[in-house]
Amino acid sequence: MIERSVIDHGAPGDVIQLDGVTKTYQGGGPPALADVSMGVAAGEVVAVMGPSGSGKSTLLNLIAGLDRPTSGAVTVAGRRIDTLSESALARFRARHVGIIFQFFNLLDDLTVEDNVLLPAQLAGASRRQARSRAGELLARMGLESFRDKYPARMSGGQRQRVAIARALVNSPAVLLADEPTGALDTATGQEIGALLRELNEGGQTLVLVTHDPGLAERYAARTVRLVDGRLAGAGVGALR
């Protein structure tokens, strides 16, 4: 388990580093993120909390390379990603970043196995390797018997586990979870939280965006708070 100061501006060797990142959306208005600098060490679990519109998802999108900052630098897995071309960014995302969404974002017309295989196939993994890895992950998630099923016929918890398997298929350096329990009932949410904790215990770096202080408290080593796009403070979670 990694420990570090509560408020930090990143440190050399951090797997995620943001330096003076500002994001302003087209159409004006105040910035969604304003001059944010922070770092996440390898193997750390950081929870990002804040009220609606505080910039949590924007922060996650910038780390995932789904969006670009208006200014500042975003470095993930040792690579500055805000200057990459769209193609290079997509390639980077496929290999180094796993994303878990609140509403799972599974592809309904693909089977569970094909959903899990997709990032590996896009990253150019061999068919055999990808299938083997997908099988391994589905077994780990307890979904072996669901590999030929379609997501629409599964429960929320099962779907989120498929999404986690999909996020892990390329063994990403960073796992990003946007409200991973937000669409689940309490028991299932706890089940998913435990799964994420288990992954972190295996060394997986995790950034968790959540509204749920309990989730942050239970599973994150550090909590970053955002208010109106600015870092407002931090706390220490149970994992510390």
Added chain:
Amino acid sequence: MSWYGPVRTATGGLMRHKVQAVVIGMVLLVSTASATLGLALLAAGNAPFTHAFAAQHGADLAVTVNPARATATQLAGVRDLRGVTAAAGPFAEATVQVQYQGQPWGQFTMAGRASAGGPVDDAVLSSGHWPDAPGQVVLDEASQDFGGLQVGNRLTITGLPRATSLTVVGIANSVTDTADGWVVPGEIAALQGPGTPPSAQLLYRFTSAGTSAQLGADLAEVTGALPAGTVTGHYPWLSAESQNTSNGAIMEPFVVAFALIGLVMAVLIVANVVSGAVVAGYYRIGVLKSIGLTPAQVVVAYLSRVGLPALAGCVAGVVAGNVLAIPVLSKSAEAYGVGHQGVPWWASVLAPAGLLALTVLAAFGPALRAGRLSATQAIAAGRAPAAGRGYAVHRLAARLRLPRPIGLGLAAPFARPARTAVSLAAIAFGATALIFAFGLRSSLDQASAAQSQSATVPVEIQPNGPGTAAGPGQWPDAAQDAAVTAALRAQPGTAHQTTVYEDGVKLPGLPGSVNAWAFGGSASWLGYGVIAGHWSDAPGQVDVNTSFLTASGLSVGDTATVDTGTAQVTVHIAGEVFYPDSTPTVFGSTQTLPGLATPGNLQQWDVALRPGTTTAGYVQAVNHALGGSSPWAATTQKDGGQFYSIAIGLIGTLSLMVGIAAGLGVLNTVLMTTRDRVHDLGIYKALGMRPGQVLTMVVCWIAVPAVIAGAIAAPAAVALNTATVRAMAATAHTGVPASFTQVFPPSRLALLALAALVLAAAGALAPAIWAARARPVVALRTE
């Protein structure tokens, strides 16, 4: 109930879906333009001569008289004969030999007319102006086209005591072909050769002139009213109609084919666009219903949303159709041999009104459905593909050893089978039109080459040389003919030369005359297209055209008795050849058809050149050898005629329009699919799909329908081409050699079938690029 709200709501929807509104507008623009042009062409092809004859007050009868035999009062008195409803003339006329740029250009009948208009035979100017001074001439379109003469060209008139030249100042059309050119009346005296009797034309319209018998009676009445010998010739309107209709009618089959393809495509695309727009708008309607919009207001909002861009497209389309029709109809008018053709008003009303009605009709059902849906149902209905569709195909595609974006793209169309089917049909129609256009052009190229024999007979020696005597009936003498043969033999570039004689012969039992072409020497190299049988290769054998077989009831392989005037011979019909003419015609050697090889029947020499010999150089050398006093002159064969160039131009225009419509149809489908799947695109991108992979996937969405469409379009186009060429040939009174329709060797057809893929890819490219460029976070948020 306020209607401002729904309409405002709809325009709000339009602004939110600008691209779709633009596609609706564009598709309707192209469809309306295409439909307007198609209807205009169909109208132009429907009895064009009859319409032009009425509009231009065509002459029922053009009577040629010798004005020296009658007084002016007598000539004027004919106007008042019973049954004459209108008369014009007498217009003095002269037959002259024309040269252009030192080359003999043929014999022209020039009439002296002060103006183009008049109670009979309005000559419609298509360019330039009517002659207003000596030295100017307006040419009739038919004669102008013969040699490609244009306004500004300077013609030299030969055979006159004084060097005379005429500058072409205009091109006009006389629907009844009363002259080859018109000059100011005072010019005619200067154009008359020495010793040539004066001539003038009287133009009449009669109460009864619908049949040959009525025209005969009319002519008899005119002839009887004038001193004996005054009337020297006549030209009934039925002859002009026969000539012009046979030209124009040939185009009808393919114009009809393109017009039908265009209209069917318009229907398909509009239906697809509208249903897509309706589905895409469900969510918004659901939201609006939840805040109080009534079902009726929803229907109005919906119809407005589709109707407004559709209306704009229809209006722009009818304008575009009219603009586009101007040059096309101008060419069509030339082909039909009529002066002017315009877009009929009803085409400008029917095309936009019909397509707008179709659009509203297509939108009404879904709009009604949207109105009846509850708010929550409407919101849900606008979402992604219905559950359970296309899953098996996705599963299959995942098992294929294809790059994943390609597999995903290939399986995607199965999520919306109805939309895919409509797109497939649109691509199939578009590809059919393009392949058909290519094939028809190849077929027409072959027909043009075969008809003109330009490939096999590059040079002809014809009796319009500088020494041709003025006036008909005066033919070169035997010594002059022999000089041609000697000159041709002396030319090292001569590969083959054949003398060609023409005369009428009789076939016992067959009413009317049969045209006979007799060849002095080997004629197998002339390159007549053989429809059935073979080219005659032994004495006693002849070939015939289709009209001969139709009229006589004989078949290839039968024997026939031919009366050449000097002998009755029994001939064996060796083959049917491509010779589009309503007159039965027989082709044989001078040995087989005795009595035809007389100086009076000698029409021309056909000449083939040795490899490496230039046509222009050869023609110049022969004409130099023949000298300035020979009535014969060498000319180059021109490839094809006006009909072929107009037909090919029309085919290009029509296929381009159909291709654009098909491409827009694809664009619309891919755009709708992109909108449907925008969230999935965001997921793909979030998972690491690169822009190039997204582009490939989106283009592949349309690949399966395109391949199926290509597979349907290729044989359909072949069948359509064969049927169209045969229909065109039938109107030209001929069959066609098999080679004319066999223009699609398998390799070429396979290549042409790719037109479907090209069309699909071209249509899919814009939305694919948009999808590839979209930021993942934007795509994930956009639903």
